[in-house]
Amino acid sequence: MSFVHVHGSGRRDFLKAAGAAAAIAAFPAVARAQARAVKVGYILPVTGPLAFEAALALNGIQLAVDEINAGGGVKSLGGAKLTLLPGDTQNKVDLGKSEAQRLIDQGVVALIGPFSSLVAFSVRQDTEKAKTPFLLLAAVADNLTEGGLKYTFRMQPNARAMATLTVNNMVEMAKAANLPIKRVAIMHEDGNFGTTMGNHVEAFAKTSGYELVQRVPYSLRSPDFTSELAKVKAAKPDLLLVSGYYGDSKLIAETASKLRIGVSALVGLANAAYSNPKFIAENRELTEQLFDGNYWHNPQSSRARAVFDAYQKRFSSTMSNHGVQGYQVTFVLRDALERAASTDRDKVRDAIAKTNLTDHILTQDAIRFDDAGENVNASPALIQVQNGKPVVVGPARFAESKPAFPVAKWKG
Amino acid sequence: MTSGLLLQAAVSGILLGGVYGLVASGLTLIFGVLRIINFAHGAVMMLAMYASYWLFVLYGVDPYTSVLITAPLFFLIGAGIEKALIEPNRAAAEHNQLLLTLGLALFIENLALVLWQGDFRTLRVPYANASFVIGEALVELPRLIAAAGAVLMAVALFAFLRLTDLGKAIRALAEEPEGAMLVGIDVARIRATAFGIGAACAAVAGALITPFFYVAPDVGESFNIMAFVVVVLGGMGNFVGALLGGLIVGLAESLGAALLPGSLKQLVVFVIFVLVLLFRPQGLFGGSRGR
Numbered sequence: 001m002s003f004v005h006v007h008g009s010g011r012r013d014f015l016k017a018a019g020a021a022a023a024i025a026a027f028p029a030v031a032r033a034q035a036r037a038v039k040v041g042y043i044l045p046v047t048g049p050l051a052f053e054a055a056l057a058l059n060g061i062q063l064a065v066d067e068i069n070a071g072g073g074v075k076s077l078g079g080a081k082l083t084l085l086p087g088d089t090q091n092k093v094d095l096g097k098s099e100a101q102r103l104i105d106q107g108v109v110a111l112i113g114p115f116s117s118l119v120a121f122s123v124r125q126d127t128e129k130a131k132t133p134f135l136l137l138a139a140v141a142d143n144l145t146e147g148g149l150k151y152t153f154r155m156q157p158n159a160r161a162m163a164t165l166t167v168n169n170m171v172e173m174a175k176a177a178n179l180p181i182k183r184v185a186i187m188h189e190d191g192n193f194g195t196t197m198g199n200h201v202e203a204f205a206k207t208s209g210y211e212l213v214q215r216v217p218y219s220l221r222s223p224d225f226t227s228e229l230a231k232v233k234a235a236k237p238d239l240l241l242v243s244g245y246y247g248d249s250k251l252i253a254e255t256a257s258k259l260r261i262g263v264s265a266l267v268g269l270a271n272a273a274y275s276n277p278k279f280i281a282e283n284r285e286l287t288e289q290l291f292d293g294n295y296w297h298n299p300q301s302s303r304a305r306a307v308f309d310a311y312q313k314r315f316s317s318t319m320s321n322h323g324v325q326g327y328q329v330t331f332v333l334r335d336a337l338e339r340a341a342s343t344d345r346d347k348v349r350d351a352i353a354k355t356n357l358t359d360h361i362l363t364q365d366a367i368r369f370d371d372a373g374e375n376v377n378a379s380p381a382l383i384q385v386q387n388g389k390p391v392v393v394g395p396a397r398f399a400e401s402k403p404a405f406p407v408a409k410w411k412g
Numbered sequence: 413m414t415s416g417l418l419l420q421a422a423v424s425g426i427l428l429g430g431v432y433g434l435v436a437s438g439l440t441l442i443f444g445v446l447r448i449i450n451f452a453h454g455a456v457m458m459l460a461m462y463a464s465y466w467l468f469v470l471y472g473v474d475p476y477t478s479v480l481i482t483a484p485l486f487f488l489i490g491a492g493i494e495k496a497l498i499e500p501n502r503a504a505a506e507h508n509q510l511l512l513t514l515g516l517a518l519f520i521e522n523l524a525l526v527l528w529q530g531d532f533r534t535l536r537v538p539y540a541n542a543s544f545v546i547g548e549a550l551v552e553l554p555r556l557i558a559a560a561g562a563v564l565m566a567v568a569l570f571a572f573l574r575l576t577d578l579g580k581a582i583r584a585l586a587e588e589p590e591g592a593m594l595v596g597i598d599v600a601r602i603r604a605t606a607f608g609i610g611a612a613c614a615a616v617a618g619a620l621i622t623p624f625f626y627v628a629p630d631v632g633e634s635f636n637i638m639a640f641v642v643v644v645l646g647g648m649g650n651f652v653g654a655l656l657g658g659l660i661v662g663l664a665e666s667l668g669a670a671l672l673p674g675s676l677k678q679l680v681v682f683v684i685f686v687l688v689l690l691f692r693p694q695g696l697f698g699g700s701r702g703r
Contacts, residue, residue: 047525049630050530051529051530052529052530052531053530055529218669222634223431224427224555224665224666225669226552226666227417227421227669227670227677230416230421230424230670231669231670234416234417246532247626247628250532250626251625251626257541258550258552259550
């Protein structure tokens with residue numbers, strides 16, 4: 001299906017640019033007085049299987065861009081405004097590559113995207129070749145920053161941090177509740193994302209002292225998970241971890257509930273549904289007291305709360321993990337552009353590498369990147385649905401509420 | 413492995429198989445009569461699922477009742493698609509017709525994406541979570557209804573094709589197109605009718621699936637590939653075969669999930685598929701003759 005590819009927008013952009021050039025030639029004085037625009041490209045699966053999640057991230061990016069532009073643009077560039085150039089990957093590797101290349105050719109200062117790790121893994125070679133900063137969004141596979149890349153940066157926790165810190169949060173919490181976790185089961189989708197999470201949970205068992213009693217990879221599009229969950233139930237785990245996307249995770253939670261799965265808690269690992277406000281609103285009874293280890297805004301930060309409200313007002317929906325990422329990654333770029341005082345991609349890259357951003361909305365300390373481009377302080381929040389709202393229950397210094405554990409209804 | 417687990421796998425396999433059979437029945441009819449592999453079947457079903465969804469959300473029509481509206485509606489849509497797109501291309505090479513239905517599928521999916529975004533939508537019907545336990549096995553009521561619907565639909569289609577003049581005309585066309593034309597059957601009309609019935613079957617399948625699944629623009633893909641496997645297993649153009657093929661695929665998938673590690677369950681299904689293609693290319697239950 002990769003042969004379906006619309007080139008129309010590129011041509012339109014060209015015409016627009018040509019028109020703008022003509023206008024500038026006609027009114028040179030006006031043009032000089034106006035600030036330059038800084039082109040920022042995104043490549044996201046805005047159509048296709050991840051369209052819903054991509055839209056959430058795009059909302060966050062759009063919110064940040066508008067906030068930056070309304071606040072006077074990039075000041076060190078004479079108030080230059082950010083212009084978003086769109087790219088649609090449809091969650092396909094070949095389209096991700098061609099869209100990235102198109103945006104690079106159009107002169108973007110950096111690329112944000114592309115959601116899936118598989119697409120990211122290919123695109124990073126193109127951004128590296130074109131010496132264009134590539135700010136990963138949502139992609140968590142560990143290997144994305146491997147290989148001595150200079151232009152790829154990841155603000156969000158990688159799979160290792162996401163999996164081990166979340167499980168660790170749960171283990172600590174269970175210890176505090178005097179109900180140590182000995183048996184763990186995981187269900188994960190069988191793509192790069194879920195498999196990587198599964199690998200970490202399996203490896204972490206040795207250091208953390210629990211037994212992985214059942215590991216079930218599954219196909220994203222499977223219409224039924226009853227047999228898989230019956231198998232999990234038979235293994236009698238204390239915890240069931242679920243690493244997946246929206247539809248599959250929903251089906252798993254529903255089926256687990258009907259089967260009376262008998263665990264102390266059902267915990268999402270970077271789960272696309274379990275802390276998703278829409279999922280919670282539509283499934284109040286099912287989702288109450290679900291856990292999720294995920295990317296989140298810091299409820300203790302007043303700025304984060306303001307952003308949260310602005311998002312709610314503009315999109316009439318609650319800002320979720322992807323919205324937080326889209327928003328914050330755009331501000332990481334803004335911060336770098338301010339310090340670089342240039343749209344030269346190499347200078348911007350160097351500025352991103354020297355990031356030390358404390359004014360952010362995340363549940364972590366300052367955003368800083370190591371040599372590989374990983375955010376050294378990246379940390380997921382432990383979220384639990386309480387009274388129909390996802391709230392941060394860990395780590396303690398960011399928590400807005402106490403965790404309810406064990407969860408009686410899952411113990412059933 | 414405990415017997416409880418096996419029983420659960422068998423029960424959910426049968427229910428899942430019913431759903432596959434349900435989706436496959438329209439597909440197999442269209443193939444039997446028009447000799448076209450309709451890649452757009454899943455997309456049409458997705459549209460029908462949206463129709464049932466909106467009828468429930470906007471007018472409070474129960475998804476099962478909505479069949480009374482969506483089935484005739486999609487019969488007309490299907491017949492229209494056949495008249496407007498398939499019929500003019502009948503003379504074209506087979507791969508052109510394949511590409512046509514594939515393109516139609518892409519068009520419908522992206523249309524849905526534009527109209528309703530990529531949101532996953534769920535119908536909150538009161539009986540969505542209704543279930544009971546047999547032995548140790550959980551039976552979800554909406555899935556049971558869907559499986560029963562599959563059986564009913566296969567029987568109804570079978571009776572329709574055997575007992576009515578229109579049904580006999582469809583069968584005549586499927587078996588001997590030129591002969592059918594020579595005895596005065598309006599073959600163009602029959603082809604449109606058959607495609608319409610196939611689309612109506614997709615609408616019924618969609619309405620029965622909606623209560624226990626979700627609706628999204630790509631939801632058809634969850635069932636489409638398996639439906640193709642089922643059609644080939646059952647013999648292309650064979651309804652009873654489609655139902656039995658559905659059961660085989662559902663059971664293979666479900667037992668595979670329970671007994672094999674990892675996501676090998678899909679492998680089991682496709683191994684069966686390849687074996688059937690190798691050793692019984694006409695399908696396990698014969699070709700169109702089985703009708």
